[in-house]
Amino acid sequence: MSVHKMSPRDIRRLGLEALAEALGPVGMARFLQQFETGAGDYTEERKAWLDDMDVEAIVEKIK
Structure with a gap:
């Protein structure tokens, strides 16, 4: 299935599975x-x- 057709929940689940693996x-x-x-x-x-x-005050603090 294309990620364009997946729900945010499914993308998150598959992403976490890929990271864990x-x-x-x-x-x-x-x-x-x-x-x-x-x-x-x-x-x-x-x-x-x-x-x-x-x-000017900010410039002085940077110096």
């Missing part, structure tokens, strides 16, 4: 951990960090 269960887990989305709202946090800074 190629890497083993521990390797699969380590691979998947690389794509953890994390937590928080980066946009809001960045705004809080940079809200009172202008371009």
Whole structure:
């Protein structure tokens, strides 16, 4: 069956099976951990960090 006709659930299942076969269960887990989305709202946090800074202040921090 073509992946274009598969549901997202089926693609995920086949992908996980392929990873487990190629890497083993521990390797699969380590691979998947690389794509953890994390937590928080980066946009809001960045705004809080940079809200009172202008371009010149940012350049000074980089130096």
